[in-house]
Amino acid sequence: MSKFVKKPRQAPAINTSSLPDIIFILLFFFMVATRMRETDIKVKQVLPQATEMEKLEKKDLLSYIYIGEPEKKYQKDLGTAPRLQLNDQLATVEDIGPFVEAEKAKMPDENRAKIIMALKVDKDVNVGIITDVKTELRKSNALKLTYITTQRMERR
Amino acid sequence: MGKKSKALPEINASSMADIAFLLLIFFLVTTEIAIDEGITVTLPPYSDEPPPPVESNDRNTLTVNVNSRDQLLVEEELMDVKELRSATMKFIDNNGLDPAMSDSPQEAIVSFKGDRGTSYEMYIEVYNELRGAYNDLRDNVSKRKFGKIYEDLIDTAQINEVKQLYPIRISEAEPTDFGASGS
Numbered sequence A: 001m002s003k004f005v006k007k008p009r010q011a012p013a014i015n016t017s018s019l020p021d022i023i024f025i026l027l028f029f030f031m032v033a034t035r036m037r038e039t040d041i042k043v044k045q046v047l048p049q050a051t052e053m054e055k056l057e058k059k060d061l062l063s064y065i066y067i068g069e070p071e072k073k074y075q076k077d078l079g080t081a082p083r084l085q086l087n088d089q090l091a092t093v094e095d096i097g098p099f100v101e102a103e104k105a106k107m108p109d110e111n112r113a114k115i116i117m118a119l120k121v122d123k124d125v126n127v128g129i130i131t132d133v134k135t136e137l138r139k140s141n142a143l144k145l146t147y148i149t150t151q152r153m154e155r156r
Numbered sequence B: 001m002g003k004k005s006k007a008l009p010e011i012n013a014s015s016m017a018d019i020a021f022l023l024l025i026f027f028l029v030t031t032e033i034a035i036d037e038g039i040t041v042t043l044p045p046y047s048d049e050p051p052p053p054v055e056s057n058d059r060n061t062l063t064v065n066v067n068s069r070d071q072l073l074v075e076e077e078l079m080d081v082k083e084l085r086s087a088t089m090k091f092i093d094n095n096g097l098d099p100a101m102s103d104s105p106q107e108a109i110v111s112f113k114g115d116r117g118t119s120y121e122m123y124i125e126v127y128n129e130l131r132g133a134y135n136d137l138r139d140n141v142s143k144r145k146f147g148k149i150y151e152d153l154i155d156t157a158q159i160n161e162v163k164q165l166y167p168i169r170i171s172e173a174e175p176t177d178f179g180a181s182g183s
Helices: A019-033 A072-078 A093-106 A109-114 A127-139 B014-030 B081-092 B120-146 B156-165
Strands: A034-036 A062-068 A083-086 A089-091 A116-121 A144-151 B031-033 B037-042 B061-066 B072-074 B077-079 B109-113 B170-172
Touching (some): A019 B014, A019 B031, A062 A127, A089 A093, A116 A127, A116 B037, A127 B120, A144 B120, B014 B031, B037 B120, B061 B081, B061 B120, B072 B081, B077 B081, B081 B109, B081 B120, B109 B120, B120 B156
Parallel strands (some): A116 A144, B061 B109
Antiparallel strands (some): A034 B031, A062 A083, B072 B077
């Protein structure tokens, strides 16, 4: 029996000196692969799904327009009708013209004609408001537009 | 040496990991991975006069309508969205075979009209299928001619050739306004 009774041994200390290095590598990965959240989105955003999208590589050409019904916490003040959000504030369709001008003014001259309006629209919104937005965009001569969607997973 | 050589005291680095973790979590919370993908369209320039009416019984025009109840009507007939892609492809790639369909892909126009009450989800789904029909046709011809799909083509001449064979001609009419009560 005494063969099996082991002397209590001290567990060897695990060397953790490389742990910070590993975490730092993770940290650098996230710093490089992500970008800062610029806006706090106040409208509901469940994007529709599609399959035929293109990757939007040129981030500096994009200006975002968010459309959807206000989030739960704002609904008491704003109701449930779909709203537009430009940058950080809720807006109406009439604000799009000045918004496009402001966005164009932020860009270097050679890019201004190439501005792409990225529409992030909740899937439950009706097409009517989107048509109004598109008419305003046409009036302000921002003719490139992209509907941001998510990838549909299942194949039919 | 007179002095006794002293071993350097080891610096306790165990909290280093905690500090790094804090930084990591900070970045996880304040940033987002930017992977935006979208269906890009080009709008026609604005003009005050209404656009010329589309000849809907013309063989080169495929009329696609969606009403406020998200029902799809293709050439005046109800259709399921799942069939839209193949129907559109057949229409575009007809090359004069069927007298009810297009003469050639260059002349075919898809005329898409929604209603102000159509849901955005349905709108995107239909638009996605129409775009998909064109993309599939482009892929097919590109595979046959150059052995790879359209997206992988690098040579500009080849890209333009495929584009010329199947120019994307989706025209969007101003939506009707029958069921916009919800918006």
